[in-house]
Amino acid sequence: MNDDNPLNLLREDLRDFAGYSSARSEKRSGRVWLNANEAAWPSVADGEGSVRRYPDPQPQRLRETLAGLYGCEPQQLLAGRGSDEAIDLLVRALCRPGGDAIVLTPPTFGMYAVNARLHGTRTVEVALRDTPAGFACDFAAVAEAAERDNAKLVFLCSPGNPSGTLLPLAEIDALALRLRGRALVVVDEAYLEFADGASAVSLLAARRNIAVLRTLSKAHALAAARIGSVIADAELIAALQRCQAPYPLPTPCVNLALRALAEVPRNTTKARVVTAIGERERLFAALQALPGVLQVYPSQANFLLVRFDDAQAAFDGLLDAGVVVRDMRAAPQLGNALRISLGTPEQNAAVIEVLTRNAQMRGVAA
Numbered sequence: 260m261n262d263d264n265p266l267n268l269l270r271e272d273l274r275d276f277a278g279y280s281s282a283r284s285e286k287r288s289g290r291v292w293l294n295a296n297e298a299a300w301p302s303v304a305d306g307e308g309s310v311r312r313y314p315d316p317q318p319q320r321l322r323e324t325l326a327g328l329y330g331c332e333p334q335q336l337l338a339g340r341g342s343d344e345a346i347d348l349l350v351r352a353l354c355r356p357g358g359d360a361i362v363l364t365p366p367t368f369g370m371y372a373v374n375a376r377l378h379g380t381r382t383v384e385v386a387l388r389d390t391p392a393g394f395a396c397d398f399a400a401v402a403e404a405a406e407r408d409n410a411k412l413v414f415l416c417s418p419g420n421p422s423g424t425l426l427p428l429a430e431i432d433a434l435a436l437r438l439r440g441r442a443l444v445v446v447d448e449a450y451l452e453f454a455d456g457a458s459a460v461s462l463l464a465a466r467r468n469i470a471v472l473r474t475l476s477k478a479h480a481l482a483a484a485r486i487g488s489v490i491a492d493a494e495l496i497a498a499l500q501r502c503q504a505p506y507p508l509p510t511p512c513v514n515l516a517l518r519a520l521a522e523v524p525r526n527t528t529k530a531r532v533v534t535a536i537g538e539r540e541r542l543f544a545a546l547q548a549l550p551g552v553l554q555v556y557p558s559q560a561n562f563l564l565v566r567f568d569d570a571q572a573a574f575d576g577l578l579d580a581g582v583v584v585r586d587m588r589a590a591p592q593l594g595n596a597l598r599i600s601l602g603t604p605e606q607n608a609a610v611i612e613v614l615t616r617n618a619q620m621r622g623v624a625a
């Protein structure tokens with residue numbers, strides 16, 4: 260049980276599973292490809308004829324580019340349809356349907372529980388602690404819960420959605436060490452580009468039971484292209500790929516991502532992130548000074564979590580002005596909170612203006 264090979268964490272019934280052998284995965288050299296029942300001529304909508312054939316399941320250039328971006332080896336990375344697909348793959352590959360458990364730290368991203376539910380997997384919740392410095396993860400309680408319930412997966416989100424909190428790498432490392440051979444610690448870094456901290460990818464060399472999720476959906480502005488990555492031990496990655504759909508990456512999306520990640524445009528991504536961080540600090544200060552705002556959580560992401568004396572009035576006031584924010588009131592511990600994504604400077608100014616007017620109309624004193 261102390262063996263740290265993460266393949267031991269796979270469902271036992273999947274350890275010898277080879278997955279679907281697609282026509283594209285059979286490596287052959289040939290000039291004329293008549294093995295996949297594809298059309299012999301391109302569609303009229305497909306000018307360059309790049310879409311006629313099934314895509315490479317893991318295009319090497321994309322894998323290498325993403326690995327370079329995230330600081331890992333290409334064979335440690337599996338790209339898929341957003342990090343949402345990676346979450347689903349991890350749950351399906353590690354947890355027995357109808358059995359096994361995962362640990363969550365609410366309030367957190369909803370997809371971990373959704374995938375667990377769909378797969379018949381139990382969720383064990385260890386609430387984040389609401390401290391004056393923001394939400395904090397109780398790592399000791401997470402470790403105890405994972406051991407007690409024999410959890411196969413622990414989902415951590417850093418920076419947290421919606422908490423905005425960045426988790427200390429040393430704590431993640433210690434948790435993985437303690438759960439070695441028992442559970443995989445998943446660190447969802449969907450917002451790490453906006454944070455002042457290093458990726459848990461740096462821990463992989465010493466801890467084979469860590470997996471990191473990254474995405475092109477947030478800082479890279481490619482949400483509709485649906486490209487996310489799971490980064491982990493190379494053997495585990497190969498096993499996850501066998502559980503993945505045969506052709507997860509549409510060629511137009513891959514080409515778009517490669518164009519976006521080419522050297523020069525990458526500077527524009529950096530500029531967008533720098534602007535967002537500046538806006539975050541500006542909006543944070545402005546919201547804190549607003550009447551009717553009870554608390555603004557420090558954020559290492561591209562959104563702010565805000566408690567209001569009357570969240571309904573704030574939400575409705577924004578909506579009346581055409582501004583849609585995320586109502587968090589159904590989430591645990593967030594009964595009076597809204598989550599506001601950072602927009603352009605003009606949009607953020609509009610948020611402040613509407614909330615100011617709204618509070619004045621309700622006669623709330625600063």
Ligand SMILES: *Cc1c(COP(=O)(O)O)cnc(C)c1O
Nearest residue numbers: 341342343368420449474476487
């Ligand atoms: C947005 C988000 C994702 C989803 O990312 P996709 O790559 O678009 O699927 C994953 N995790 C968290 C915490 C998110 O907020």
